[in-house]
Amino acid sequence: MRYFGTMNNNNGILEIGGVSVKKLAQKYKTPLYIIDQQLVEDNILSYKNNFKSNSFETEIVYASKAFLSKGICQLLNKYDLSMDAVSAGELYTIHASNFPMNKVHMHGNNKSIEELKMCVDYNIGSVILDNVDEINNLSNICEEENKTMDVMLRLNIGIDAHTHEYIKTSKHSSKFGESIFDDKIFDVIKEISNNKNLNLLGFHCHIGSQIFDTKAFLEGIEVMIKFLKKASETLNIKIPQINLGGGFGVYYTKEDTEINIKNFMQEMIKHIEETSIKENVVLEKVTIEPGRSIIGNAGSTLYSVGYTKETFSGLKYVFIDGGMSDNIRPALYQAKYEAVVANKLNEPLTETATIAGKCCESGDLIIKNCNLAKTNYNDLILVSTTGAYGYSMSNNYNKLVRPAVVFVKDSKSQLSIKRETFETLIENDIPLDTI
Ligand SMILES: *Cc1c(COP(=O)(O)O)cnc(C)c1O
Secondary structure: OOOOOOOEEEOOEEEEOOEEHHHHHHHHOOOEEEEEHHHHHHHHHHHHHHOOOOOOEEEEEEEHHHOOOHHHHHHHHHOOOEEEEOOHHHHHHHHHOOOOHHHEEEOOOOOOHHHHHHHHHOOOOEEEEOOHHHHHHHHHHHHHHOOOEEEEEEEEOOEEEEEOEEEEOOOOOOOOOEEOOOOOHHHHHHHHHHOOOEEEEEEEOOOOOOEOOHHHHHHHHHHHHHHHHHHHHHHOOOOOEEEOOOOEOOOOOOOOOOOOHHHHHHHHHHHHHHHHHHOOOOOOEEEEOOOHHHHOOOEEEEEEEEEEEEOOOOOEEEEEOOOOOOOOHHHHHOOOOOEEEOOOOOOOOOEEEEEEOOOOOOOOEEEEEEEEOOOOOOOEEEEEOOOOOOHHHOOOHHHOOOOEEEEEEOOEEEEEEOOOOHHHHOOOOOOOOOO
16 A cells, blocks of 8 residues: 555554554544545645746635535635535535635536525625526526626536546537537627626636546646637627636556646646637636545545455455445445555565455445455554545445544544434434324
């Protein structure tokens, strides 16, 4: 397993943030999500220090859906980052953390009236409109409340990038945004810019997630700037901003060649500057929305080993006290991870075993054929890079309680989200009056 951030081998026991994971297991029990706060802060600073330009303002928006707690909101605010949200629940959580709502931007392809109202009532930074139908709903709410709202329009730019390759789609079938290849796009833009309750800041795109092919982003920049130019000329309006979305790929296993944030942010900035000069476009502000690349490597999940089993076919299993309830990504889309026996770092990796969860699904496997030190009952297994889309996709399948989330830094640990209890597990469950 690759070590990230402050991970350190102290006499065979893994420490993160200067805290032994053995101590964390004793104090908070397992399974446990551990966030390396220093690494989150370092990632934030890599973005802040390198995604900046002398020609235009920049904004870095953390994509909340990767991982959201009051603690992460506080940390982002400390470094003056912005946040996005895609639901009332995310907006509510961010608001409850006292995060400045004028730095929150609302996404979503099907925002309800309730959600749009919440955006207006909270005075959030901007709403990223996804489709034509939404324009009237938001405008009506603004009209009723006598407010104007800054908006962007999400575009489908025909670049669909995931992991190693990107595809320039000819079908353009994504559910997000309005297509730039459809001539009606100019009517949509006109409708927004003519609406007195809405202030059109610019265009948004997000071409995918866990992208390694940096060319896809560079091409996205060109498409966005050229389209912005075409739209401003066609409609004779000023459109000052673009938002390029997130999706910067991180390391999970040796198969991944992650994007180096520092280098690539500088490259992106250069490409935006050069393209806007070439196209003679004046940009006032450029925004990006990293999620996974801020929190992914900074999070790990700590489990206790239970039983082990060797099947008749010879496959060896190590069972852990969590599984697809706290990390559904392997079952959902064959995501791969690395792991160590965190209390036996100095022992040779003599065992090849499949790490399986305790849920009632054969697909509840976290890592297939993982090289590990020989495990015994109650050993600790740490799976790395579970910070993004781990807790946020967790569930109560088999009525497992969601684990706690703890932040570690400078030899101290702080609880960020409590472990669920049996009481909270059934608090919304009401017996029927009549049967
Ligand atoms: C998910 C998402 C992001 C963040 O993606 P990452 O892969 O986590 O960086 C950014 N913008 C939008 C619109 C998204 O849907």
